[in-house]
Amino acid sequence: MHSFLRVVAAGVLLALLTAAGCAEGKTEARPTPTMPATSPPAPVVLTPQVADRAFRSYVTDEDVARAAGDERLALTWTSDGQAQLTAAEFRKAAYDGDPVRRFVYGRPKLYVPKLKDAAYPQWFVVSVDRSAMNQAKSRRRVLMGFILRGPSDHWKLTLATVMQDKAKEPKVAIDSSGYATALSAADASVLIRPRDVGGIQATIAAEGPRSVASKVMRSNRVTTGFYQDAKRARKKAKKKDITYTVVYTATPFPYFGLRAERGGGLVLYSLFRNTSLVAKDPETPKPEIPQEAEHLLDGTVEGNEVDTTATLHFAAFDPPKAKKRTDQAKANMLADDGAVTKAGTPPLKKP
Numbered sequence: 376m377h378s379f380l381r382v383v384a385a386g387v388l389l390a391l392l393t394a395a396g397c398a399e400g401k402t403e404a405r406p407t408p409t410m411p412a413t414s415p416p417a418p419v420v421l422t423p424q425v426a427d428r429a430f431r432s433y434v435t436d437e438d439v440a441r442a443a444g445d446e447r448l449a450l451t452w453t454s455d456g457q458a459q460l461t462a463a464e465f466r467k468a469a470y471d472g473d474p475v476r477r478f479v480y481g482r483p484k485l486y487v488p489k490l491k492d493a494a495y496p497q498w499f500v501v502s503v504d505r506s507a508m509n510q511a512k513s514r515r516r517v518l519m520g521f522i523l524r525g526p527s528d529h530w531k532l533t534l535a536t537v538m539q540d541k542a543k544e545p546k547v548a549i550d551s552s553g554y555a556t557a558l559s560a561a562d563a564s565v566l567i568r569p570r571d572v573g574g575i576q577a578t579i580a581a582e583g584p585r586s587v588a589s590k591v592m593r594s595n596r597v598t599t600g601f602y603q604d605a606k607r608a609r610k611k612a613k614k615k616d617i618t619y620t621v622v623y624t625a626t627p628f629p630y631f632g633l634r635a636e637r638g639g640g641l642v643l644y645s646l647f648r649n650t651s652l653v654a655k656d657p658e659t660p661k662p663e664i665p666q667e668a669e670h671l672l673d674g675t676v677e678g679n680e681v682d683t684t685a686t687l688h689f690a691a692f693d694p695p696k697a698k699k700r701t702d703q704a705k706a707n708m709l710a711d712d713g714a715v716t717k718a719g720t721p722p723l724k725k726p
Contacts, residue, residue, distance in 0.1 A: 419497065419526060423553040426487045426499040429521060429530040434480050437532075441477045444468075449475075454522065454531040455628040456645045456686045459716040463671070463686075467714075470670035477508040486547045486633050486641075488557035497523040498533075500555075500631055500643065502544060516544065518690050518710055520631050520643050533629055534643055536688040536710040539596075544709065545635040545692050558632030558640045558693075565640050565693040566591055567706055569632035572691050573644045575706070577623035580605075595708040597689065601648075612652060616659045621650045626686070638695030641709075646687045648713075654679035664718075671718040678723040687713035 419425065433452055440449035446465040453461045468475045481504035490497055499521055506514035516538040523530050538544060547555050560570040567575055578588040580601035592598055605621045612619035623646050630644035652662035661676040668683045690710035697703040 419523065420492055421487060421490055421497045421499065421523075423485055423487045426485050426501075426521070427483075429499075429523075430483055430485070430501050430519075433521070433530065433532060434478075438477055441475045444475055452531055453533070454524075455533045456626060456688060457532050457534055459686045460535075460688075460712075460714055463714050463716045467670040478505050479508055480505050481514075485553075486549075486555040487553065488633065489550075489552075489554040490557070495523065495525050496629065498629065498631060500633060500641075516710075518544075518641075518643060520629070522629060534631075534645060534688050536643065536690050536712045538690075538710045539708070542707075542709045545639065545641050546637075547641055548634045548636045556634035558634055558642070560632075562632065562640070564638065564696060566696050566703065567693050569630065569640065569642050569693065572642045572693055572706065573625055573630070573646050573689070576689065576691070576708070577625070577646055580623050590705075592691075592706040593708070597687075597708050597711045612662075615662075616655050617662050618653045618655060619650070620653075621648060623648050632693070635692070640693045641690060642693050643688070643690045646689065648685040648687055650683050650685075652681045664720075665715070668715045668718040671715065672720060676720045678721050680721055682719045682721065683715050684717040685713055686716045687711065 436452050437449065440446075440452065444465075446462065449461050449465065450458055465475055483501045483503040486500040486502070488499065501519045501521065503517055503519065504514050505517045506512075518536050518538065519532055520534040521530050522533045549555055558565065558569045561568045575588045575592050576598055579586050579592060579598040582588070583602040583606075584594060584599045589599070594600075601623070605619075608621070609619045626645040626647055628645045630642065632643075633641045635641060650665075652665075654661055659679075661679055662681045664672055664674070664676065664681055665683060668681070671683075688711065689708065692707045692709055694704040694706060
C-alpha cells in the first residue's frame with residue numbers, strides 16, 4: 376500500500392527569493408520556514424480485487440523471507456498470533472539446523488466482506504490449498520485471515536489454520552458483486568455468538584464431555600480431546616511427583632465471522648494454552664523440558680517449574696439457531712493449528 380504526500384517545496388522557494396534579492400543588490404528578509412503541507416493517505420476501499428492483490432503479494436513476500444531465512448522480514452508480513460507462530464517456527468528451524476519451510480499455494484477462494492468505506496480495521500479470509508515446497512503429499516486446505524489496521528499500514532496475515540481430515544468447509548454466502556457477509560460479534564441468528572465460540576471450546580477442554588458447553592458444540596480432538604490429553608498428562612506427571620496444570624484462555628487477537636449459504640457461519644479465532652509442570656518438592660527431580668518447547672529454552676531448569684504458552688488457531692462452523700430445541704444442530708470444529716510460542720523456567724520462589 377502506498378501513501379502519497381503533497382509537499383510544498385519551501386526550500387526551492389527560499390532559494391528563488393534569495394537569488395532575486397542578490398540580483399537587485401538589496402537585503403531581503405529571510406522568509407519564515409514552513410512545514411511541508413501533507414494530506415492523509417487516501418482510504419483503501421476493500422474489494423475482491425484488492426484482496427486478491429494483497430493475497431498474491433503476501434505469497435511472494437513470504438517466500439522471499441523464508442527462502443532467505445530472514446525472520447525479521449517474515450515478521451513484517453504477519454501480526455498477532457501468526458507473528459508469534461512465525462517467530463517460533465524460525466527459532467525451531469535454527470535449533471534443528473533445518474531450513475524454514477517454504478510453501479506452494481493453489482488457487483484461492485476469497486471471502487471479502489462488504490465493509491463501510493474508510494472503516495478500519497479491514498479484513499478478508501482466504502481458503503486455499505497449501506503444501507510445503509517439494510512435498511506434494513503435504514497439501515492441506517488452509518483458512519487464512521488478513522487484516523489492514525489503517526491507511527498507512529499494509530496487509531498482514533494475522534491467522535492461519537489447517538482444515539481437519541474429513542472436515543467439510545461450509546459454503547460462504549457470496550452476493551452477485553462478489554462480497555461475503557460479515558457476522559457481528561453478537562449475531563443472534565447463530566447458535567453461539569461469534570465472540571463466544573472460543574470460550575465454549577475452552578470450557579469443554581477444561582470440563583470435558585459432561586460440561587454444559589458440550590450441549591452446543593460437538594466432541595472433537597480439540598474439544599473433549601484436549602480434556603483427555605490433559606487428563607493423561609496429569610496422570611503421567613503425578614507418577615513423577617509433578618503437578619501438571621493446563622488452562623485455555625482468550626487472546627486479544629482479532630476473530631472473523633462469515634455468513635454461510637444455508638445459515639450459520641464460519642468463525643475463525645485464537646486461544647492460548649498455558650501449561651505448568653511443577654515439582655511438588657524442590658528436592659525431587661526437576662520437571663523435564665517438553666520436547667515442543669526445547670527450542671525456546673537453553674536446556675536448563677533453574678527452579679522446580681516449567682511453564683509454556685501455545686498459540687492456537689481454529690475455525691468452527693456455528694450453525695443457525697433453530698426454532699425448536701429438538702432440531703438444533705451443534706457447532707462443529709473444522710480447523711486447527713498452533714505451536715508453543717513461549718516458555719520459561721522461573722527460579723524458586725523465596726519463602
